[in-house]
Amino acid sequence: MKTESIYLDEINRLLADYLKEIENSNLKPLSAQVYQVQSKNFVRWINDEFVPGEVKKKTLKDRAEKKK
8 A cells, every 4th residue: 555645754753653652651562562563564554665464475485495
């Protein structure tokens, strides 16, 4: 999905604010990391830079090729 740059600037600003909120929260480190990664991936997706599950598919394919 590609988002118009006019909107993406505001989304990136809001993402930065959200990431600061996470840093200042009392979340456990692993929980905070999950929130950060997932929100960054969402913004990457709306900018057409991320496909959900892409890394997992590549990893499984690489493992299968190594077994041959």
